[in-house]
Amino acid sequence: MRGEGFAQLPWLSLTGAVLAFLAGAWLIQPGYAGGPPDIVVGCKTVVNPLVATTLGLTVLKESAQPDRATASALAACAVVATAGIAVLARHHQLATTHRVTAGSPSPGGASPR
DSSP: OOOOSGGGSOHHHHHHHHHHHHHHHHHHHHHHHHSOHHHHHHHHHHHHHHHHHHHHHHTSOTTSSOOHHHHHHHHHHHHHHHHHHHHHHHHHHHHHHHHHHHTOOOTTSOOOO
16 A cells, blocks of 8 residues: 655645745735735635645645536635625725715724714
């Protein structure tokens, strides 16, 4: 029986996984600095499983030949989650536009009396 597990990964695959983690950790910081937290968390919630699934299928060969139903279900869930993030981002955009056009103060500003 061939030994399987983390120790059996080729160095290139292990390096790629570590670099992917570091890139993700670095790229998320500008998101928190520049965007609404709920959109950033939503994006992380969508992207993390997509990356994990891709690494599992390609690097770890967890399911080299997923059947059509499984692949379709994974794709459908990814589309629904991505659409939810798009709706949330659009809501924030409309709310910000409405606040600016209505003359409302910024969220951190003083309210008029």
